Amino acid sequence: MGWTDERVELLKKLWQDGLSASQIAKQLGGVTRNAVIGKVHRLGLSGRAAPSKPQRTVFKAPRPARPVAAAPSAPRRIAEPVSSAPAPSPVRYVDESPGTATVLTLGAHMCKWPIGDPSLDSFTFCGRRSEENGPYCHEHATVAYQPAQAKKKSGAAELARSLRRYI
DNA sequence: CCCTGATTCGC
DNA sequence: GCGAATCAGG
Numbered sequence: 001m002g003w004t005d006e007r008v009e010l011l012k013k014l015w016q017d018g019l020s021a022s023q024i025a026k027q028l029g030g031v032t033r034n035a036v037i038g039k040v041h042r043l044g045l046s047g048r049a050a051p052s053k054p055q056r057t058v059f060k061a062p063r064p065a066r067p068v069a070a071a072p073s074a075p076r077r078i079a080e081p082v083s084s085a086p087a088p089s090p091v092r093y094v095d096e097s098p099g100t101a102t103v104l105t106l107g108a109h110m111c112k113w114p115i116g117d118p119s120l121d122s123f124t125f126c127g128r129r130s131e132e133n134g135p136y137c138h139e140h141a142t143v144a145y146q147p148a149q150a151k152k153k154s155g156a157a158e159l160a161r162s163l164r165r166y167i
Numbered sequence: 168c169c170c171t172g173a174t175t176c177g178c
Numbered sequence: 179g180c181g182a183a184t185c186a187g188g
Contacts, residue, residue: 003179020171035181037172042179046173 001030003039015040101127111137113144 001007007028014024021040022033040046099115102124106112111126112135128137136144 022170032181033172034183038174038179038181041173 008039008043011036011039012043012045015045099124099126101125111135111140113137113140 011024014027021036025031025033025036101110106125109130111128111130113126115126116123126137126140130137131141134141
């Protein structure tokens, strides 16, 4: 299929409407998204009012690898981002407000408990005064070393006992 | 691994 | 001019 005037016109319209190249290609039929992009580029209308992507190539968030790695015993799991994890866990660490310290402002005696998604710019640390010998404040220190015992509920003995009923 | 657009280059 | 392959991101 070639680029008839109609198809080019439709291409322009859809592209201007903000549809992606693949979507346009699917709607036109007989062409791949590469063909659409190539045509778009050739027509000279590469840029468009794209509200979805603000072009954030500027100032990539400086995020050093793992600031918490130095801790003697870091929390086993960092709280998942709220985006795709609606599953309410018994304890919600993410909901706390005090995430004031960034990686830049985080000092030696400040709580290094991570708050939020490390891959996001909004990522912060707790920032409250940490305990003398630990990387976390008192509140986070208690929660950091806890999860191990909490899961020690149904052991082998209890399991065996529950199974015994069905024998 | 899914997606996005950008670019290249043989046709 | 065309578009597949490839690249560079999110």
